[in-house]
Amino acid sequence: MRDFQRPGRSPVLATNGICATSHPLAAKVAVDVLQAGGNALDAALAGAVLLGICEPQMTGIGGDCFALIKLPGQEDVIGFNGSGRAPAALSADALRARGLTEMPLHGVDAVTLPGAMDAFCRLNADHGRLSLAEVLAPAIHYAEEGVPVAPRVARDWAEDASVLQGDARRFYLLDGQAPRVGQIFRAPGQAEVLRRVARAGRAGFYEGEVAEDLVASLRALGGCHSLDDLASTQGSYTAPIATTYRGVDLLEHPPNGQGATALLMLKILSHFDLASLDPFGAPRAHLEAEAAKLAYDARNRFIADRAARLDHMLSDQTAAQLAALIDPRRAMDNPTRLSEAVHKDTVYITVVDRDRMAVSLIYSIFWGFGSGLASARFGINFQNRGAGFTLQPGHPNEAGGGKRPMHTIIPGMLAEGGRVTMPFGVMGGAYQPCGHARFVTNLRDFGLDPQAAIDAPRCFTTVEGLRIERGYAPETVAALADLGHQVLEADEPIGGAQAIHMHDTGVLEGASDPRKDGCALGY
Template sequence: MRAGPVVGTRTMVVSPHYLASAAGARMLERGGNAFDAAVAVSAALAVVYPHMTGLGGDAFWLTFVPGEGRVRVYNGSGRSGSRVHRGRYAGMEAIPRRGLGAAITVPGMADSWAAVLAEYGRLPLAEVLEPAIRYAADGFPLSSDQHQGTLLAGGALCPEAAAIYMPGGRIPEPGERFRQKELARSLSAIASGGRDAFYKGEIARSIAEGMSRSGGLLTAEDLADHAGEWTEPVCTDYHGLRVYQAPPNSQGFAALETLNILENFDFRSIGHGTYEYYHLIAEAIKLSFRDRDAYLTDPAFSPVPLERLLDKSYAAGLAAAIMPDRAASLASAPTGRDTAYAAVVDGDGNAVSFIQSLYFEFGSGSAPGGTGILLQNRGSFFSLDPGAANTLEPGKRTFHTLMPAIACRDGRPVYLYGTQGGEGQPQTQTLLLTRMLHYGMDAQQAVAEPRFVWGRTWGEPTEALTVESRVPEEVRLRLAAAGHQVRTVRAYDGLAGHAHAIAIDGEGFRSGGTDPRSDGAAIGW
């Protein structure tokens, strides 16, 4: 394991797969900027981490340009189809988690690539997508993470997808050359035809026809009508930092609410890695999740009262309710975990923090139309309860777990950070930020230290506090004595997610940290 961070004097790329980081670095070497590099990383991840992310999924982007002096958000999440409504699931308690019944939201990723490059990029889309196309066509060494993901979720793949990810009925071994010819053709079509090749051209027609043949609900019109949007972030001030997140339908505000609660405690008197540290953060997370679960959805359909939820006096009241020796009882809703976070900073100070996902491993498990594109199952998170804020309706964005983060000091980014892991994202982000800010850890140490995840499951709601075995036994025993339902997992367990971070110091040096639980790499110079 790397002992310290990679430090660059001008540039830094971090991602959960070394080949994706290399694709981004290649764009910077060719004269591209952080935005060209970020899209190259995103596209490469869609190839080399196909169980985590892909063209059939969504993406959220936080951007910073020194000349603008502000953080912006691109919401690259898709809406439910025009024919999708609760009546389609009559007699069911919930939307199926897999299959075409779960593939009910339009993928937003390809649109987000075009939008980010159109706004800020220097290089043409075809050049930016070249590494991803080559990885797909020529193959790459299959990661142990993909192998494990296929062992876990391969049974959920439809025959068309199984033929790609389990060729000949077997799961490829780590290190085998893995090719995705159909995906290479789709990426090549986008490289030559732009975003419309995906949403209005051959790819859209193939997906729509495949959906129609198999009883899916998305149509060619749904794909053609899709558009992401530039919007303003939500933010809070925390110990001299201004911390930015994507607004609803992202869960990012839950991390901000958590920080507002923690601001009422003195971390100078709380040792890192102690019972007090883990207990306090877990309890603050529970309180913010209670609000998140009550309100988060597409604000175009149901308002999210952010002014109240992010009010400092409201947070102070929540902080006063935390008991130092007793865990509150609150179950978390089940969520997916498989996501890919990455970040890029270039020599001009441009910065991109972004995250993308199919939701569960391999998403819906469906890849209709011979495109090689797995469709996400993000829409399965909609509720069938007509009284719920996140109830299923046509043309609606669902409650979304994706949430990249940027923290600024004096108007400049100092931390870019995020993680894989659905329910774990606000939690791990809080661990990363407090470790770097309060305890002086570098980016690599912050992501490598032991972690916990409260809740998060694909099955029933849970109160479990999943803790890595590297957390000292006496700390775990005290957490259990306080009422936490402690579940111990192995050191560096993938259940803790794949986190990555870039820290920029007063000298302008870019320090990159990638998670030892992933196949990632930090590349900077």
């Protein structure tokens, strides 16, 4: 139970439908769509496209998406991979010949083809109740009329603005500066693109003048992208992967997303009695950090467009062997060396409707403002997902023409006793698998409700050290340092989460992360 004498959020309770997402306008639009007769997919798509206007540093129609969907009247979950591919002419050899040893983080070499719009069109056609024009109408309105910049968005915008180059500065800065809180951001070029998609479907984006703007802009920047690359961009349905932890099933999207990392991390943690520990004490944070080191090392070895050794990564034996490497009294220095013998910025929206269709959708351009580039005519911001490739020769995730890179964005769902109970997601780039594992252990080991599980302080181990939010007590921070962790105060909130608990009583319980500007809304 929440302490009502302290700052915090109550969960949102409703019976007909709920949306939880990172911006209140998107949540409101999603509920409006539900009340207008749309289903959860219609509402999620309407809210997601609008998020690209409300939070353009995080996402946009130049990006990718993944989704998990529970259809009404059944408990099976389907996945959809809406991630684009590298241009056919991309060559790791050519990049190495230029002296590169790793993929550039920004610039045209990092730009993969945008897959989200194809996914939105396909999902709307296959599972939506409203027309595409009705779904896109709210985003068209706000792109034209403008959105007041929210506080967290303004903070991130100012931090990320330095990556903007060329035409992107014209579209995403106001008088050469990042907009301040309350200033109005408009994207009339994107409104025109969305009007064309509303009329012509995916052809309005992947063919004709919009496609020509995208490709001509990339070619002018030195890219090898072609109209054929864009026209052939097509998503696909997938089957979720899963593991069981303390009686609850965690469902994740399969590779090229990194959801398998969250499954492995939970399997490692299942070898420890987390429930006996202080949920916000050093021993729990230490075990989580060590499990993350090992699970992420496996991710870096195996996750790719075709993860050939996924069965090995997710085997019980692998998890047990990795768990045995963890010393509860000391932080490991080099997880890659220890595990050798065993292995030989984003938005999220979730919606549930009155028929209990549930959508878990994540949508991103990767880093803040993606590649830092935009198309010259319509101002579509290009993602930098190609930075997810490696230039290591022979690696399954080596950059190559027509390949999808390893993706950080992962939608999640929980099920119990054969019934889907909770669509959820955690934003935050590489943090996401750790965030999924922490959310699940907060629920199952420590009995927190979804809002409390989201509110709770976070830490995340990185190459630089163990980043810790200010919510941890000073004595916990000191104890982690004594265990050998290089402790760093987090320079920004770690991640952001949204969830909807589908109670067996018929009540829906929405939870939304206070680290973002958004909320849960229901009716």
